[in-house]
Each structure stands twice: as structure tokens, then as C-alpha cells.
Amino acid sequence: MVEGGVTVYYSSANVSERQAAPPSLAISTVIFALRPSATSGRPTLWLPLVRRIREPFKGLWALPGGPLSHDESLQDAASRNLRETTGLSPSYLEQLYAFGGLHRSPTQRVVSIVYWALVQPTEAALADESENVRWFRADRLGDLAFDHNAIVDYALWRLRNKLAYGSIAYHLLGEYFTLAQVREVYEAVLDRQLDPANFRRQLKSTPEIEETGEYLQGGKHRPPRLYRYTGRPGLDPDNRSTP
Amino acid sequence: MVEGGVTVYYSSANVSERQAAPPSLAISTVIFALRPSATSGRPTLWLPLVRRIREPFKGLWALPGGPLSHDESLQDAASRNLRETTGLSPSYLEQLYAFGGLHRSPTQRVVSIVYWALVQPTEAALADESENVRWFRADRLGDLAFDHNAIVDYALWRLRNKLAYGSIAYHLLGEYFTLAQVREVYEAVLDRQLDPANFRRQLKSTPEIEETGEYLQGGKHRPPRLYRYTGRPGLDPDNRSTP
DNA sequence: CTAGTTATAGTCACTTTGACCAAAACTAAT
């Protein structure tokens, strides 16, 4: 969003001074949420994009982002522009990478520090959507502005990686969930089927998920037991994924 | 290095404009190399620091770094300030993290994009050292300028992590090495003893290291076979650790 | 009451891992 908005801080700078000017700094965020697929009904990954309303790439979709104001931390900035564009608050938020290639924007040199976030489905359901903010399936984005396709690809790679080890899946679910729901998250993100019995065995061997006495009622079949995640919340985790 | 160097780009900016000015952007690098410990002779991790010659933190040691010039990529900038301060060229170089806390520098808001690098011992041996550039054992740094102690801790954590999976150890060694030398790298970085026989078994099961016909002569005992690393070089790896 | 479907438990072969044993190959000292 910010890459095209040329903010002028140079009151009376001449051309050579502008040449020497430092690259401008932006914060962007890749926001993932689970939504039922329109066709199969199974949960799939979606993310919100905003439409660019000026050049360059006017009319194309881009990651939500904005400038870094002088009185907020990087994470706060990511959190803020997440809230401003979608109205949501993240259940997990982590720095992804700093992108600083020379030709990311045709008009000026921009360094983007990109975060990625997970939001829970209850949140995601009531997300703002408008003419200029829309959700897309993560595997069916068109051509995005700037290098944002590459950034989303990298964020997806990181999400899959974190999921494989790490205990990140729960941040895409509500407070209570069934083991089958967790498995569906894994299947959606990793894009392959998993054996229910084996998957269950692994989850039950991790201490971070706790059996509740309750069961999910209203299904068509045997009611599954509900579980709860007892690990730490995902904002600024001290598992050293963020210092 | 750059955090204190207040570069003025604002020809005739007044105070309120300065308030609204974007944070300045710096690149720093944590450079690891293996050197024999002064006491035990076993290889240990060392890194070069530069002494600050102005406020803030004047006189303290800090990570090598500098501003990002407008015509170089982030990685090029890291590579350049590595070369400028130590005369070395890295055998592995990867982005670590973007640090952007509000109070990292007492004088101005600075966002530092930090890289970490590995250099080979042959290189490290002929590294420049001077009054203002000195190598320190990674586990015996004093108090560093800014938040650089935390940054080094995080870099160490990342190095240990990458070592545990990943094939990163070879970038701290020369072209030819014995399996015992690889084991010593692991022992130095992870700071624990490893069983020689088991370690050998694991290494021999990875396809990236290749037996040569030669042996290391001149030791006191049975001459070990020399091996060679056949994986890709470590600059901007396409193993997706850097996009 | 029965068929269908999901939840849950368990088995079995295979692989990986840590702890340990032993032989091979060299040097240094006797």
C-alpha cells in the first residue's frame, strides 16, 4: 500500500540530495485465516488484499501495509495496519522477512519489513470487506502489485514449516476444537491427506493440548471430544521465533 | 556502527518535520568464525566487533554495520560492511531479523536489518585487526553498545538451530575436512559432546558430503579420511531460508 | 433396528537414535 505513496520529507532538497536519500521504509502484513471452501466446504487458507488506488500498479491487489510511524514498534505497526484494513486483531503475529531489492517499486526504492499473521475464524467471519478490501484463496491469487506474489509464496512456505514442527495450528482455530479440526488445518495448509489415527496419536503425545470433558454436539456422527490449547498465546512469542 | 552517526538529509527541515521523519535504516552483521581456543586449543566461535568512536556508547564494542546506500541490495550492504570492517568475504550469509524497537538508540529512532555470516578459518586467520576492530569469543563478550548483546544471542540461537537440521557446518570449514572436524564444529556451536561413532553414522547418511581418496597426514594417530562438501554454496541459498 | 460414518484404540513392520563394544591404524615411547 505504501510503496507508491511518495511521502516528501525533503523541504528544499535538490536532485542530488534526493539521489542520496535513504530508501523509504514500509511495513506490510500477510494475514491468513481459515474459511470454508466455496466448493468442497472444507477449510482452506484465505487472505485479505487491498486494491491500489494510485500508481504504480493502480487497480491491482496488494498486501495491506503502510508507513512506520516514529512512535510505534515494527510489530505494533503490523498490528495496526492489520486492524485498520480488516478490523481484525491477530491471534498470531511474527516477522517474516525484510525485502529490500532495488527494483521492487518502479518509482522509488522501498524496503518493506513484512509480518505474517493468523486470525481465528470467529474473527475472520466478521472481517471488513469492501470495494477495496477483499479476501482471496491463498492458492488462487492473481497477479499482485510489486513483488507481493513472491512475498505470499514465502509466507506460505514459512507457515507450512512452522506448522510441521511448532504449535501454530491452534491459532487458526477457536478456543475449543476437535482433533479432526486440527487435522483439517494441517491438511489445508500442507495440502495432503493425513491418517486420522496416526495424527491423533501424535497430538495426544504433545503436552500443550488438553482434553476437556465436553463433546461437540450436532454433528451427523459420533460426537468428537473437544480439546483446548494450553500453550502461550501467539503474540510476540518467546519461543525465540521472535527475539 | 551507524546508529550514532546522525546523517542529515533534511536541508531546511524544522523541528516538527523532524519529529515526523521516518526512522533511519541501518544494516549490521554478526560474523562467526571458528578459532582455536587460547586455553584448550579446541575450535570455538569468535566474532569481530568494532569500537564506537562517537556517542552514544562511545568506546563500547558494537556489531559492524553501516547505512544502506540507495543502489545496493540489503545483502550486498551486509556483504560490503563485512568486507570493509574485516577484509573478509563470507562463505554463508543470511538475513537474521529486523530490529526496530523504539529505544534501541538513545539519540534517534533506528531500524536495523541484521544479517549473520559464516567465514572459513583460512579467511578468518588473515582478518584485519586493529585498534578499533577486534575478535572476541562469542561466549565471552562484554557489554556491547545498543541492543547488540540481544542480537548476538539471537544470532547464536539461529546458528544452533540451522546447524541442528540444515547443512551449515561446512561453511565454517575449509574445502577438505575430516568427520572429526565437523563433529568439533557441532560440539563448539552446540556446546556439548557428541558420540563420534553415532555422529559419523549420521553424516554418512547425508548425500551432500563426499568421500575423497585422501587422508589427513601429520596427526599423532590414525590418519582420518578427508571429505568434501558437495552441496550448494551458502550465499543467498535457494533452500528457501532466504526468498 | 440397521446401514453408514466418524471417533478412537490398537497392532505390526520399519526406521531412527543413543549407548556401548571392538577392531583397525597410526605415533610415541620403551
Place this chain on the structure above:
DNA sequence: ATTAGTTTTGGTCAAAGTGACTATAACTAG
């Protein structure tokens, strides 16, 4: 020359983990 000492290298064994698979329990829909 022989021996003691040390490192390299190859091997065994039990424990733990993993993937494929079978079987039973528990519910709903007809």
C-alpha cells in the same frame, strides 16, 4: 622391534518414533 596409547572406523542392541493398516465404539439418518 615391541608395546602402550589414541583416534578412526565399523558394528550391535534396545528404546522410541512413524506409516500402513485393522478393529471397535458411538453416534445419526433412514
